[in-house]
Structure formats: structure tokens, C-alpha cells
Amino acid sequence: MRQTPLYETHVALKARMVEFGGWNMPVQYASIIDEHRNVRRAAGLFDIDHMGQMEVQGPDALPYLQRLLTFDVSVLQMNQAHYSLVCYADGGIVDDIFVYRFPDRYFLAINAANTEKDYQWFLYHTRGFGVDVKDISDSTYMLALQGPKAQAILQKLTTADLNGLQFHYALEDRVAGIPTIIARTGYTGEDGFELFFPVAQGKAMWDRIMEAGKPLGLWPIGLAARDSLRFEPKMPLYGQEIASDINPLEAGLGWAVDFDKGEFIGREALLKVKLEGPRRKLVGFEMVERGVPRHNYELARDGKAVGYVTTGMYSPTLDKNLGLGYVPVELSTLGTEIDVIVRGKPVRAKIVRTPFYTPAYKR
């Protein structure tokens, strides 16, 4: 199992460590609910070095990415970032990623557990394109600083104009003297930043941000709260809401698929789904009876299995037991009652509007 250079730091902070995507990562430092609320109220710092990064360069970088990504990369402004899916020919999802356009290269942030799979997929498809694809995960450190106080904290450590940095844009500057990509992106539904910088500076950057953030209420945050924070605004997690046997349209991610940009891997299959309409849909539900939905619990209607839970938990912000899951389209309308099978027993739930939590981004 791999560990990040901050392993000793987490242990000293009395973090509970768990395996995630082949990495030994901090799951919590304190109460998960308190950590969650601290990010919504103030700020949190996340060690997410397990995440992968790739660089794409060369004269054919744009047409190459247009073929691999569902999003229309040609519309990206300089230094802009956007969410995209990478699909198989059958429309199933290889991964969900963030693509950044920089003057000399495209930069991709990818999921930890998918890093090797993605890199092989991207390499395989370089044939016929003048591109150079590099997996730079091992040399790149990634931290996320999220929450309403994130900008005030980070601004103490950089002369970059953070107030002028728009949502889903990035800039390259120094933070605590360390050359860093500062991106106004995240996975919590709050304003905040993701920082990419040389791996050797991992501990220095962490310590400087923690020190700068202490008076503003910054806490270190583990993966458990990262999961509940991304769940409330319905941000998908690979292996749960999205997977190789789920297509973006049923996952409600059609907004990240641009059919008009021309050919891309998966387009034909997805166009068929679009024309026929997806058979199942990702919905949000809230428990009507007492019970906590969990990943992979069955969803039923009138005693018949109709789907499954992708993510479910107690929502710290809404103070309710909520879930996301797949149901047939005809059961996906708001207010529809379904049962979650909890330890063999049906427990009533009803479909509600998503996202459960409306993101508080800087616009």
C-alpha cells in the first residue's frame, strides 16, 4: 500500500488511516460530522496526493483530447478548467476528470484508483496523433483547500490575485514560495482551491497552509468528510455513481457530453441512448421511515427489485438520511415512493430534488 509524504503528519494529528485506491489515507482526524460542518462553515485542508495527473502536449493535443473526452475541449479559454467524462466505445465510463488548458499544455486531474488504467487508455489512443502524454502523478503533489475561508487563507501565502481568479479557472504562481498551479476547483460544493506543486514540497506546503489557516478556523479533513461533502451536492464518485457499466446520460451528466463537437469515443453509443432515452436514472431520495441507505443496498417497489443505492448516508448539512441510486426512468419522478432494503427489510423512501445541497461557489 502506498502512502503520501504527509503520512507522519497525519499520524501525529492522530488521524485514523484507511486504504483507499491502493493508498493509506487519513479517513478522519476528529468527528466526521464536525469536519464536514467545518468545511461548510470555515475551511478544510485535504491531502489528496493519491489523485492522479497527466499532461498532454504536442501539435495534435486538441484533436486528440477531442477524441478521448466527451466535453468540447475547443471551447476552453486559456487557463480554464472543465469537468469531462472519458468513455468506452459502448458509452460506459472510463473515468471522470478535470481538463485544464494552459498555454503550453493540457493538464488532466484524474481519479486515484484509475490512474494507471487511464494512462494506459490515453497512451493506447495516441496512435496517429502528434502528442506526448505523460503521467506526472508521482512528481505532482495535490492538496485541496476548501470552504468559505479558503481564499482568505491562501491569499496570506501568495501575491497572485485570488479574488480575480474565477470559478473553474487556474493560474500558475507561487504559494509559500513554491511554484504551484492554483485552481479554483474542488469536490465539496464550497468555494476553494486545488493546488498542484512539486511532490518534494508536500509537507512544507501543508504546514504553511495549516499555520496560515489556524486563526481562520482551518482544520485538516479526512476522506470520510470528503465523501459526505461531495455527496450532498451530488458530485459523482467513480465506482459508485459512475462506472464502466454506467453511461453519462443515465448518471445525469449529459451536460458534460457535447454531441455537436464531432466524433469522440462513445459518441455513437451515447447518441443512441440520447435518442431512445436512458432506461434508468440516477436519483436522489430521502428516507421516509427510519433507516440509513448504504452503497449497494437494493431499491425495490412493491416487493420487486428495481435498482440499487450508489451512495447513502446521514447528511450532516441537511440532518437527514439521504441516498443516491439508480431506478428505472418511470420511477424517477419527484415524490415517487420506493423501498430501500435495509438488512432484508423494506424501508420507505421518496425521490427528492437534487442536489441535496446547492453549491456555494464564487461566481
Place this chain on the structure above:
Amino acid sequence: MNIPEDLKYTKTHEWARIEGGEAVVGITDYAQEQLSDIVFVELPGIGDSFKQGDSFGVVESVKAASDFYTPLSGTITAANDALLKDPALVNKDPYGAAWMVKLQPVDLKELDNLMDAAAYERFLETEGGHH
């Protein structure tokens, strides 16, 4: 780690206290700390009978659901409904306000299968710490 002297303990981190012929049962401080953030408790009905070691309820934290097991065979005489409304009580007061059930024991000799505080403390130092 709080391990009161006057209780009996299981390897699955429940405690029992004999009070006027009845057994009061809950989960230990160690268990609540390991689970952290308890958000849901499911308790048995009054009159339900269990054998020592049977699963008789569920505690769910933010992360996962965990069964808990009765330290003694017996019939449930009371369940602590306060935990249904405020599951976090288990984190705050596992040996007091967050007792889970009372049961009429079948055979008090079963207490011999349980650990006293000193034995439970040693158990946590060896096996228990691996959770």
C-alpha cells in the same frame, strides 16, 4: 479510555450491569470511539428473546453499520427509545444515558463468560486495538 470497574464486558465491545435481577446492556466507550459519529440505532422489541452472542441491534456511524451482540441470554424488558431520536448520545455517554436495552437474564452463570474491567482492558491492548 473509560472502562468502569462495575461492568462486565464482551469481546464484541458490549457491556452489561446487573441491576435488581435485570441486565442493563450497552456498548463500550472503545466501541463508540471506534465507530465515531453515531447517527442511527436500531433496537429490538420488548419481549424479544436472544441467546448470548446473538445480534440484537445495529449501530450505524456516518461510515458504516455495525451489529451488536447480547452479552447474556434473555428476554428484552426495555429499550432506550431516547437513542432513536438522539443516536449521538452513544458517543457522549455510552455507560449512562446511552444504555441500549434491559433484559431478563435466563442464567446469571453466563456472566462467567464475560470479562471484568481489567480483562477487557488487557483485551483492548492486545486484540481489540486492531479495529
